[in-house]
Structures are given as structure tokens and as C-alpha cells.
Amino acid sequence: MRVVSRILAAAFLALSVVLLVADGTAMLAANAFVATPLASTIASLFPGTLESVELAVQDNLHPLLWEPTLTTLLAWPGWAVIGVIGLLFALLGRSQSRRRLVSIDQF
Incomplete structure (x- = not known):
């Protein structure tokens, strides 16, 4: 399940970057804020x-x-919505972090 979530996260985030670049070039051409x-x-x-x-x-x-x-x-804007969906999939697909507890005596 984690692998599928990571793949979906990468796909959605890549699409979000593509849409952001498209809006960015439209902003440069129009010299104004453009959000599709x-x-x-x-x-x-x-x-x-x-x-x-x-x-x-x-x-x-x-x-x-x-x-x-x-x-x-x-x-x-499409890049924002798809980016948030990609971030949610990335959070679902993250691995369990192992936190190391550090005691005061180790310093």
C-alpha cells in the first residue's frame, strides 16, 4: 500500500509542478497574476x-x-489542488520513522 501511495504522490506532485510552470509562463507573458x-x-x-x-x-x-x-x-488553481492531493498521498506513503530517544546523560 505504501508503494502505491508513493507512486501516486510522485505522479500528482509532478503534474502539480507541470501546471505551476504553465501558470508561471502565462504570468510572465501577461505580466500579471494568472491562475488557471x-x-x-x-x-x-x-x-x-x-x-x-x-x-x-x-x-x-x-x-x-x-x-x-x-x-x-x-x-x-489546479496546481494547488493537485499538489495538496499529492502531499496527502506522500503522507500516507511515508515510512515509519524511528525516533531515537536521547537522554541528558549522553551530552
Whole structure:
């Protein structure tokens, strides 16, 4: 399970860096702050997906889950949302740290 989490973390973090570089070049070209929302990134990569996900969420789950929650998440910059998901997978995949207890007598 840890290996899968680490692989997913690397993939999500790499995608986050790619989206950050794309927004960075757009910022340099526009000479202003540019943040591409996650919704437009998904719409450009997978056309028609957001509409079908919206219908599935509203029909199978609760309509309030789509409107205030997921639309807010889709309005945030894509690199930030995907980066946070990657960090969560990295935390899930980290190894158990062995902490060495140091006593005062060792100093």
C-alpha cells in the first residue's frame, strides 16, 4: 500500500509542478497574476467530463455536494489542488520513522 501511495504522490506532485510552470509562463507573458482554475484544466484535458460528473454527483449523492463544495474546489488553481492531493498521498506513503530517544546523560 505504501508503494502505491508513493507512486501516486510522485505522479500528482509532478503534474502539480507541470501546471505551476504553465501558470508561471502565462504570468510572465501577461505580466500579471494568472491562475488557471482546475475546472478549465480538466475541461481542456477531458472534454465533457465535468458535465457527466456533475450529473452523477447530483443524481447519486447530494446536490449540495456539487454546488458549494466541488464548484469551489474546481475554482481554485489546479496546481494547488493537485499538489495538496499529492502531499496527502506522500503522507500516507511515508515510512515509519524511528525516533531515537536521547537522554541528558549522553551530552
